[in-house]
Amino acid sequence: ETIFSAIPMAPRDPILGITEAFHADPNPHKINLGVGVYYDDNGKVPLLKCVLEAERQMTAQGSPHTYLPIDGLAMYDSAVQKLVFGEDNIALQEKRVATVQSIGGTGALKIGADFLKRFSSNSQVWISDPSWENHRALFEAAGFKVNTYPYYDSVNRGVDFAGMISTLKSLPARSVVVLHACCHNPTGADLSDAQWDEVIEVVQDNKLIPFLDMAYQGFSEGIDSDGKIVRRFARLYSPVLVSSSFSKSFSLYGERVGAFSIVTGNADEAARTLSQLKRIIRTNYSNPPIYGAKIVGTVLNNPELHKMWENELTGMRVRIHEMRHKLVDELNAKSNGQDFSFIIHQNGMFSYSGLTPEQVEKLRKDYSVYIVSTGRICVAALNSHNLDYVANAIAKVL
Ligand code: PLP
Numbered sequence: 207e208t209i210f211s212a213i214p215m216a217p218r219d220p221i222l223g224i225t226e227a228f229h230a231d232p233n234p235h236k237i238n239l240g241v242g243v244y245y246d247d248n249g250k251v252p253l254l255k256c257v258l259e260a261e262r263q264m265t266a267q268g269s270p271h272t273y274l275p276i277d278g279l280a281m282y283d284s285a286v287q288k289l290v291f292g293e294d295n296i297a298l299q300e301k302r303v304a305t306v307q308s309i310g311g312t313g314a315l316k317i318g319a320d321f322l323k324r325f326s327s328n329s330q331v332w333i334s335d336p337s338w339e340n341h342r343a344l345f346e347a348a349g350f351k352v353n354t355y356p357y358y359d360s361v362n363r364g365v366d367f368a369g370m371i372s373t374l375k376s377l378p379a380r381s382v383v384v385l386h387a388c389c390h391n392p393t394g395a396d397l398s399d400a401q402w403d404e405v406i407e408v409v410q411d412n413k414l415i416p417f418l419d420m421a422y423q424g425f426s427e428g429i430d431s432d433g434k435i436v437r438r439f440a441r442l443y444s445p446v447l448v449s450s451s452f453s454k455s456f457s458l459y460g461e462r463v464g465a466f467s468i469v470t471g472n473a474d475e476a477a478r479t480l481s482q483l484k485r486i487i488r489t490n491y492s493n494p495p496i497y498g499a500k501i502v503g504t505v506l507n508n509p510e511l512h513k514m515w516e517n518e519l520t521g522m523r524v525r526i527h528e529m530r531h532k533l534v535d536e537l538n539a540k541s542n543g544q545d546f547s548f549i550i551h552q553n554g555m556f557s558y559s560g561l562t563p564e565q566v567e568k569l570r571k572d573y574s575v576y577i578v579s580t581g582r583i584c585v586a587a588l589n590s591h592n593l594d595y596v597a598n599a600i601a602k603v604l
Pocket of ligand 1: 309310311312338386391419451464
């Protein structure tokens with residue numbers, strides 16, 4: 207018997223579990239649509255040309271592997287602020303936004319959660335039902351009680367806005383509301399501009415603490431358009447917490463490049479807030495890694511590379527959009543009158559397909575098509591070579 211001999215086995219991550227089962231499957235036609243990763247038309251994770259070029263420049267320069275400051279690479283942090291909040295945002299001009307480099311979007315959420323626990327310890331957290339599967343665990347791990355607000359209406363295949371807004375209206379001051387800034391994961395259903403206006407109004411009236419998670423900026427309509435909700439919040443209200451990530455938009459998954467920002471009331475409050483964020487980082491991992499932030503900072507600060515990046519991002523977005531259309535065409539043709547057009551109106555990398563857990567199970571067993579049991583499909587993993595096979599398989603299990 208040892209001190210930890212009774213340690214229980216932790217539950218498996220549901221999505222990584224799918225990937226493990228996928229790798230063990232000998233079927234040559236197998237397809238993994240369970241992931242949250244963008245693949246190109248050849249089924250490969252792309253290495254963006256702008257990234258390769260930035261890496262070339264970095265290698266040619268050669269530089270020692272020093273420590274970064276606690277809050278990260280300064281030229282990266284300032285570039286992120288402009289991208290997320292828009293260069294002309296009044297909150298930036300008034301220097302009341304504190305931004306720190308983070309270990310991906312997940313790390314940004316954790317910095318924000320730890321900050322909130324320290325300075326608003328009695329708050330409870332509200333996440334959408336459903337939400338990204340890590341939101342609940344992450345905020346619980348930071349010490350919060352996590353509740354849900356209604357979000358998805360599976361009958362009408364859209365946002366249950368009446369349910370959402372009435373729950374938000376009932377929340378006490380300082381409740382933390384986690385909102386997906388664009389490309390809702392897992393449903394692909396986003397709020398309209400008018401609905402966002404109502405959300406902002408409730409946040410203001412009830413003095414809530416909005417935490418905007420933006421992991422997919424650029425995957426719905428484009429950088430500026432997808433950033434507009436964050437930008438509107440920042441102009442109208444404080445505090446606003448924002449987690450952002452370049453995992454998907456730069457295809458830099460493993461380099462863990464993200465940022466956490468808070469819009470505060472004035473420059474002095476921002477300085478004090480930043481000092482506290484640095485304290486949180488210092489006691490967790492001291493300071494962030496250099497490589498990914500240097501790539502992103504190099505691209506964003508070079509007009510030519512920046513343009514190259516936006517073109518490549520547009521390419522990813524357009525390809526996903528084409529896959530949505532083709533999938534809908536194929537399914538509508540093969541499904542005996544069932545209408546799948548709703549898939550076209552969903553945003554980002556995912557689609558809530560409406561497939562039941564039984565149908566998902568059958569897809570895996572009979573066709574080696576791997577989907578999350580909630581029916582979430584990664585549309586960004588479809589391509590011109592596998593789309594017919596997937597559409598046929600889905601039509602067969604309907
Ligand atoms: N938030 C949402 C909604 C996500 O979908 C993801 C990634 O899938 C993240 C945060 C985390 O992003 P990262 O991989 O940069 O940590």
